[in-house]
Amino acid sequence: MGVEGLDVKELLELRRRIRERISELRDELNMLESTLKVIDSLIKTGSITTADRVQPRESSISLTTPSGEELAKLTYNDEEVIIEFSKPISEQPPLRRFFIEKVLNGLRGEDEELVNNGELEESMALNYDIERNSEGLITRIVIRNYRDQRRLKRIIEAIKWTISKLGEKQGG
Numbered sequence: 001m002g003v004e005g006l007d008v009k010e011l012l013e014l015r016r017r018i019r020e021r022i023s024e025l026r027d028e029l030n031m032l033e034s035t036l037k038v039i040d041s042l043i044k045t046g047s048i049t050t051a052d053r054v055q056p057r058e059s060s061i062s063l064t065t066p067s068g069e070e071l072a073k074l075t076y077n078d079e080e081v082i083i084e085f086s087k088p089i090s091e092q093p094p095l096r097r098f099f100i101e102k103v104l105n106g107l108r109g110e111d112e113e114l115v116n117n118g119e120l121e122e123s124m125a126l127n128y129d130i131e132r133n134s135e136g137l138i139t140r141i142v143i144r145n146y147r148d149q150r151r152l153k154r155i156i157e158a159i160k161w162t163i164s165k166l167g168e169k170q171g172g
Contacts, residue, residue, distance in 0.1 A: 063160060065167025072163055074156065081143040081155055088137030094165040095138070103158040104128050104143065107151060126151075 063072040063083075072085045089095065107126045114120035124145055131140040146152050 061156065061160075063163040066164065067167070069167065071166060072159070074159060076152065076156075079144060081146060081152065083141040083143075083159055085139055088133045088135070088139050089166065090137055092166060092169065094162045094169075098165075099158050099162040100130070103155065107146070107154070111145075 058075060058077045060073055060075040062070050063074055064070050070086050071089075072083050075082045075084070091100070104126075108128070111120060111125035115122050115125050124147065126143065126145045126147070128141060128143040130138055131142070133139050143155060146155060
């Protein structure tokens with residue numbers, strides 16, 4: 001008898017059965033992922049409603065300082081979030097260090113890990129563009145592939161906090 005009443009033969013048999021089950025589950029996961037790719041492809045090519053007739057559900061939020069001055073407008077739909085600044089702004093610390101580096105780059109990093117592990121297609125990973133005017137000031141941030149409501153809420157709450165801090169800096 002081995003440790004705590006288990007014998008080595010039983011442990012070897014248990015290990016073999018667990019490895020066998022893991023192999024079965026991997027095979028099933030591969031089959032499900034392949035099926036999902038086929039379904040996604042069929043959806044893209046055989047959609048009943050053509051893309052030009054689909055109206056994405058869109059919502060918008062006015063991002064204001066505590067005094068009520070609008071600093072930006074956030075518009076989002078199922079695919080992207082657009083933050084349009086009322087006046088072009090510089091990459092001030094709460095915008096750069098918190099919103100861009102911590103929140104957006106953090107979400108993008110999570111997605112890169114999923115892509116590297118084969119759990120997410122690269123085309124579905126979060127990405128963003130920062131649009132600037134001729135003076136290099138930020139006019140708009142477009143965030144694509146946020147993918148779920150939890151991440152959307154995180155982005156919205158983070159930009160609201162950032163805007164409130166920017167408003168405080170402006171004395172608004």
